[in-house]
Amino acid sequence: MTAPPRLSRYLQLNLNVNGKNFELNVEPRMSLLDVLRINLGYTGAKKGCDMGSCGACTVLVDGKTRLSCLTLAASVTNSKIETVEGIENDPKGKILQESFIKHDALQCGFCTPGQVISALFLLNTRKSPTKNEIKRFMAGNVCRCGAYPKIIQAIEDASKVI
Ligand code: FES
Numbered sequence: 001m002t003a004p005p006r007l008s009r010y011l012q013l014n015l016n017v018n019g020k021n022f023e024l025n026v027e028p029r030m031s032l033l034d035v036l037r038i039n040l041g042y043t044g045a046k047k048g049c050d051m052g053s054c055g056a057c058t059v060l061v062d063g064k065t066r067l068s069c070l071t072l073a074a075s076v077t078n079s080k081i082e083t084v085e086g087i088e089n090d091p092k093g094k095i096l097q098e099s100f101i102k103h104d105a106l107q108c109g110f111c112t113p114g115q116v117i118s119a120l121f122l123l124n125t126r127k128s129p130t131k132n133e134i135k136r137f138m139a140g141n142v143c144r145c146g147a148y149p150k151i152i153q154a155i156e157d158a159s160k161v162i
């Protein structure tokens, strides 16, 4: 009797991250966050809650914010993924990063990559948002250090030159 064909536990995926194409084999259950951090070494997106509550893992998928801890890597094979490491080449991203530094908008920095990615999406989609609009939009990004006033100020100032 011939043995049944062995099923592979792994999926072959092609991911485009920060403009680079990657071919990799991953378990189907792996989140985009884990694949970015473990398989590809992009550790900018952080694992905070791992359950969609803190925003630390926020990345852009086809230009829109996405919680990478709740996204299966296998579901974004044909998408363009951007992490905080990739936005240095984006003029708006660079302005935002500089504004965060100028306003000292962080303490431990754990939430900062997610904050910057969410702010970039906001400024890509809304010209000159008010302080209240910024606060409302950024509500999904938790900062346990309480750096909110400076984060809001950094985004507001960046919006004036973007
Ligand atoms: S780690 Fe994804 S939302 Fe907290």
Ligand code: FES
Pocket: 105, 106, 107, 108, 109, 110, 111, 112, 142, 143, 144, 145, 146, 147
């Ligand atoms: S700067 Fe520490 S969690 Fe935001």
